[in-house]
Amino acid sequence: MALDARISADEIREHISQNPKMRARDLADQIGVGEAALLAAQGARRISAAPDDIMPALKACGPVMALTRNISAVHEKVGVYDNYHSGEHASMVLNEEIDLRIFSSHWVHGFAVTTETDNGPRHSIQVFDAAGDAIHKVFTRDGTDMAAFEAMMNTLATGDTSDTIDLGVRAPVEVAKGDADKADVLRTEWAKMTDTHQFMRLTSKLKMNRLGAYRIAGAPFVKPLAPIALNDALVTLGQQDTEIMLFVGNRGCIQIHSGPLNNIKPMGPWQNVMDPDFNLHLRADHVAEVWAVEKPTKRGPALSIEAFDAHGALILQMFGRRKESDKIDHTDAFRKVIDSLPALHPEEV
Template sequence: MMDPDLIRAARAEHPKLRERDLAAQLGISEAELVAAHVGHGVRRIAADPDRLVPALAALGEVMALTRNDSAVHEKVGRYDNYQGGNHAAMVLADDIDLRIFPQHWVHGFAVARDTEDGPRHSLQVFDGAGDAVHKVYLRAESDAAAYQALVDALATEDPARTVATAPRPAPEGARGDAARLDALRGEWARMTDTHQFMRLTAKLKFNRLGAYRMVGAPFATQLDPTAVDRALAAVAAAGIGIMVFVGNRGCIQIHSGPIATLRPMGPWQNVMDPRFNLHLRLDHIAEVWRVAKPTRRGDAISVEAFDAEGRHILQIFGQRGEKTDMAELAVWNDIAAALPDRAEVPA
């Protein structure tokens, strides 16, 4: 365990380096980096989503951030309509749309970070390995008094500047059972809702990537790794709404709506819209799949990316909901259908 004073000294030496990058450089978790600053702009707070998330509604408009190693999803909006649950919880607001897995909300902090524009206030939650699960950043229009009241109410007053972390679980990779392939295809064809997918794969001892690799057409088709970037460009040009899912073990965050501004920078492709930003490491994408899941209203078509170790990076769907625009959904389906298969693009 690294000395907290040394961690703070390293932070002072690299004030513009992102926390995740500095933590990796130091060989520690991001939670350890944040905890080293307890008493220096950082307070520990309860990480229990049943206590924390409903209280966020009082803050007004904020920026919600959820990420994994390869994608960062940032959405401006208000927290509302929290629905708790021991295994899974949800936020179903107009802009902030989350699926929460409470067992991974382990370490919580309120953070004040000095910037050129003054202190930047955030609430940050980490899992048992010390990896970021979800963050909430105040904006100029956020209610600062409500934020302070929230922090005071949830503060644990634990002065410890270290955190105990467990080893990260190894990437699972693709998992499947060839003896159950016919059952997988049969049950897949009988799906009536996309939410049935995880239950049926778990029952048959497949995971997501294992199912995609084995089930075959018409349910899953491997695409060229460039397909995600091509899809984003086509969606922006068409001006249609989509749904972009980015998640980690503890949280999945969803954008629903159009995207407009793409700004590539080095290995990153960036969506830079006023209320939604996506930062995607294109060089991390090793596999892309076009997936068709049957529903009562027709197939839900997704484009999904995985890294070289089989970790899920993101999903893109056509925008669906109570006010689904079927014409826009048809455009998305055409875009997805036109993306090149793995074999169609020369190496």
């Protein structure tokens, strides 16, 4: 959707007052602005959006809820922002609970937000990209050190009190890029991989992207699955208590859950995981393509289930979890789940 810079702060506030229960992302899309414009119009406190400022300060706050989303999936994880590593192009938070990959060039607009709820005020910090789309949000919990959280917000505050915000154009989703003439080269180089991180360098070298490569690679590297396979996988993994790694991301942040999926609860178009310290909210009706993917590594094949929407955007990835005591990059249980999933019939292609 194109963003409309002509909408005034007064008009945005009027839309908010008329739709008090609507989710911020949905309302922003409805009126044609970036979500950050809603916060600016409501006078939310501006803070630094730099990960190097935010992440070290969060550690002192104790347990909080980390939220990373894209248009089709929301990933929520409770934990402490410990073990932050800064990098020039990519940074990370790496611990058992909060596991993030951060691409700081997309962390542009920051806000400290207080929202009144039926259970009292809810405090958060929220970061958006240049177009005003959410990159990462952090919400307080009952166990959060609120004095440390308040001190952090004071330290991060920029003093900007404007109720408008200068937003750029939302970048379009990159469509699948493949080249059938390079299919043999892709397969040859794919078979030589020794680490999953080499895959993106390979596709970049061949001027492809992830989905484009999957569409031409063929067996034994990829297998197209029916769109319902993603939901089937979530349900089956939950029933079997199989540990996985589940990735949800956007241009600026990837958030990872490691562990089982236990409490699966569908609600309308949403399929949900509602575990005590991990929630996933998935728009199942957005799932257009699902792929079972196998990449060779030094420790054996890494298996994943990967889902895309109708525009070619990556919704999420799931991998069989490998513990240090294991010898390979997946569990037998995860492979068996993949083998049980419905394949995409030729007439569905």
